[in-house]
Amino acid sequence: MRRMALSALLSVIFFTVVLGLGYGLAFTGVAQLLFPGKADGSKISIDGKVVGSSLIAQSFSEPKIGKNGKPVLDEEGEEVLVANPAYFQPRPSQTGYSPNTTYFSNRGPNSVAAREEVRERLAEYLRLNKPFDRSLTAEAVPVDAITTSGSGVDPEISEANARIQAHRIAAVRKLPLAQVEDLISAHTNGRFLGVFGEPGINVLELNLALDKEAPIK
Amino acid sequence: MAQGFLQVAIFVAIVIALTKPLGVYMARVFSGQRVFLSPVLGGAERLTYKALRVDPDEEHDWKAYAKSVVLFSLVSWVVLYLILRTQGIQPLNPTGFHSAPWDVSFNTTSSFVSNTNWQFYGGETTLSYFAQMVGLTVQNFVTPAVGICVLVAMTRGIVSRAGSSLGNFWQDLVRGVYYVLLPLSIVLALVLVSQGVVQTLGHAVSLTTLSGGSQVLALGPAASQIAIKQLGTNGGGFFNVNSAMPFENPNQLTNFFELLAIIMIPAALTYTYGRMTGRQREGWAIFAAMLAIYIAFIAVIIPAEQHGTPAQHAAGTPTAAIDGSTGGNMEGKEQRNGITDSALWATTTTVTSNGSVNSAHESYTGLGSAVPMSGLATSEVVFGGVGTGLYSMLLFVLLAVFIGGLMVGRTPEYLGKKIQAREIKLISLGVLFTPLAVLVTSGLAMAVRAGTRSIYESGPQGFSETLYAYLSQANNNGSAFAGYTGFVQPDAPGNSGSYGISFADLLGGATMTLARFIPIILVLAVAGSLANKKVSPAGPGTMRTDTPTFVILLIGVVILVGALTFFPALLLGPIVQSLTTRLF
Numbered sequence: 001m002r003r004m005a006l007s008a009l010l011s012v013i014f015f016t017v018v019l020g021l022g023y024g025l026a027f028t029g030v031a032q033l034l035f036p037g038k039a040d041g042s043k044i045s046i047d048g049k050v051v052g053s054s055l056i057a058q059s060f061s062e063p064k065i066g067k068n069g070k071p072v073l074d075e076e077g078e079e080v081l082v083a084n085p086a087y088f089q090p091r092p093s094q095t096g097y098s099p100n101t102t103y104f105s106n107r108g109p110n111s112v113a114a115r116e117e118v119r120e121r122l123a124e125y126l127r128l129n130k131p132f133d134r135s136l137t138a139e140a141v142p143v144d145a146i147t148t149s150g151s152g153v154d155p156e157i158s159e160a161n162a163r164i165q166a167h168r169i170a171a172v173r174k175l176p177l178a179q180v181e182d183l184i185s186a187h188t189n190g191r192f193l194g195v196f197g198e199p200g201i202n203v204l205e206l207n208l209a210l211d212k213e214a215p216i217k
Numbered sequence: 218m219a220q221g222f223l224q225v226a227i228f229v230a231i232v233i234a235l236t237k238p239l240g241v242y243m244a245r246v247f248s249g250q251r252v253f254l255s256p257v258l259g260g261a262e263r264l265t266y267k268a269l270r271v272d273p274d275e276e277h278d279w280k281a282y283a284k285s286v287v288l289f290s291l292v293s294w295v296v297l298y299l300i301l302r303t304q305g306i307q308p309l310n311p312t313g314f315h316s317a318p319w320d321v322s323f324n325t326t327s328s329f330v331s332n333t334n335w336q337f338y339g340g341e342t343t344l345s346y347f348a349q350m351v352g353l354t355v356q357n358f359v360t361p362a363v364g365i366c367v368l369v370a371m372t373r374g375i376v377s378r379a380g381s382s383l384g385n386f387w388q389d390l391v392r393g394v395y396y397v398l399l400p401l402s403i404v405l406a407l408v409l410v411s412q413g414v415v416q417t418l419g420h421a422v423s424l425t426t427l428s429g430g431s432q433v434l435a436l437g438p439a440a441s442q443i444a445i446k447q448l449g450t451n452g453g454g455f456f457n458v459n460s461a462m463p464f465e466n467p468n469q470l471t472n473f474f475e476l477l478a479i480i481m482i483p484a485a486l487t488y489t490y491g492r493m494t495g496r497q498r499e500g501w502a503i504f505a506a507m508l509a510i511y512i513a514f515i516a517v518i519i520p521a522e523q524h525g526t527p528a529q530h531a532a533g534t535p536t537a538a539i540d541g542s543t544g545g546n547m548e549g550k551e552q553r554n555g556i557t558d559s560a561l562w563a564t565t566t567t568v569t570s571n572g573s574v575n576s577a578h579e580s581y582t583g584l585g586s587a588v589p590m591s592g593l594a595t596s597e598v599v600f601g602g603v604g605t606g607l608y609s610m611l612l613f614v615l616l617a618v619f620i621g622g623l624m625v626g627r628t629p630e631y632l633g634k635k636i637q638a639r640e641i642k643l644i645s646l647g648v649l650f651t652p653l654a655v656l657v658t659s660g661l662a663m664a665v666r667a668g669t670r671s672i673y674e675s676g677p678q679g680f681s682e683t684l685y686a687y688l689s690q691a692n693n694n695g696s697a698f699a700g701y702t703g704f705v706q707p708d709a710p711g712n713s714g715s716y717g718i719s720f721a722d723l724l725g726g727a728t729m730t731l732a733r734f735i736p737i738i739l740v741l742a743v744a745g746s747l748a749n750k751k752v753s754p755a756g757p758g759t760m761r762t763d764t765p766t767f768v769i770l771l772i773g774v775v776i777l778v779g780a781l782t783f784f785p786a787l788l789l790g791p792i793v794q795s796l797t798t799r800l801f
Contacts, residue, residue, distance in 0.1 A: 142542030150461030160541030197469025198555030
């Protein structure tokens, strides 16, 4: 029994060193050597400054302007933000697009709050996009546009969602619709082996490409 | 949905194709035969035995084997608890997190030592890199190895020609880690990091977004941990939202490989079992029973999620699939996974006792969430955890043999071993312990005020949260209806001002620990009892256990035990939710 206890103690210490420190540190070294950018979070830099990660959604918003021409403030004196129509909008987020405090919305299927939230998001989506795409109906609004993702930082939107928003982008940026649609195609991540998963469009990368092709003056 | 079922069909075909090669490999490893890694690892293996002061040739009877398992796990528990309690003074803690409260550490420690990996802790908001890498990852490796140890010990007991040896625990443990889990983890971790899963010791990155907002990218040595988290049916995430987080599971390719990693070892172990018993058809029969239940679950959950939730319908929002959009219930699901890969993952992770999630199970439809819950309620024997799934299934096999024996009026025999009163008593305890633990704990948690403090959503959903929590913990799964909480962090990220809900933390921790080790001891006792029996040759009246008839009987027993135990409870939660359009 004592010998068994000694082996138990030794083995836990041994595995802690080998599988904890050894494996973790050695693999970090290998990863940093082989895939430095990916291992560090797929960061995107502009002029040497990190502006985001291609795997993490961020909000594309602007201050809401009131009737007096000044930014509207909330009760705490912070500027109220609204979607910036010149950029593709990512999926709604329950965390305010926070990648360092992640949680699910945890809305149950029979939740009154969930009903109110999707209803509001549907109205908001129509308000934002309908002026630029008169034929848009509630039935055509893709479900990813009005539900929160799991991570709160889902980097992608569906193809249908991107195609609807393309009308708005083309109008606001004064671009031919075809050019925006080409950009969407170029930034669509397809299924793995053509079979697994769902296609999605990376919003941050698409917006960066837009800014490159048609900068906002 | 046709595209969805095509994906599932191809995925299942790949799992079936991998079962034999991986199964043969593991059978060779645990029978002490040479494998292609032997030249590389043989020396390290021998040195390890010296360092651990063990004699790999020493044979353990069931009591010695069980004592080794318990002692090893006890020391693991103490060491992990100490690591979680001393976060403040650890290196590799760039964000300077202090330890979470003691009750949360108690829960987390029990969770990882029992291969449950239930998350009350919040990953990136709670733990240092050191605690994740040196604390949690080590348990991610050794707990599935312990599961395999118990399985191969059980297998040796079944095939033993009158003797008492079940093999050597330390040798099985070291081989499981060196030859199976570590090499596969390295390969998978490389795949993951090549796609964007983070692996760095660097500080979190604060940045200003294009719109001028601020964002902090939490990073860390994630890929190395996530690889073994999936392969070892562990499931505890590096990040709070687990495999929904793009830094854990960034694209369609990683989702495919992580999903495969979750199920391939438990599936292949059925072949290993067939090979080690010298009766390959027995392995396939068990595999077939598991596969049938798995496919039935998938066939329910995908249409359920595609249908959408009562909340969506009540709001009058669209749920139909349209060109370029999946439709369905996408609340809590990632675009790249869509309905199919979220639902397939939810099924796979719950039947295998993995417990990692790539979508929010709490937001599933009533019927959709009845599937993961049923995966848990069938006692994790549908593939199940690494090792644990098959040894638990073997208890059901023996039970089915006993019931079959009663029906035809003969002494039940399994592979030539008579199943008698002592075995049946142990088996019944083993089969009933976990369901009883679930009913008692979830009942208690619903009955007392301290228990209902953990609930987030109202109505039947609150009951579902509680039932799911104790189903998951008692079955050492670890997935959750994540609204259910035992840890409150008002100033997240970081543990300042945080507090645990002691009732949920302690009850859950105790449940996970007991539900891990009591069945292990019972299984080893059955193995010890079978090992001592003579093998009697099969006669014309022997009930065969490798036929479709037996597979159906086995499925029936599994469903019956799970359904009879949990049907009333499931009625109160997910089933009522799927039958009503009422909102709460």
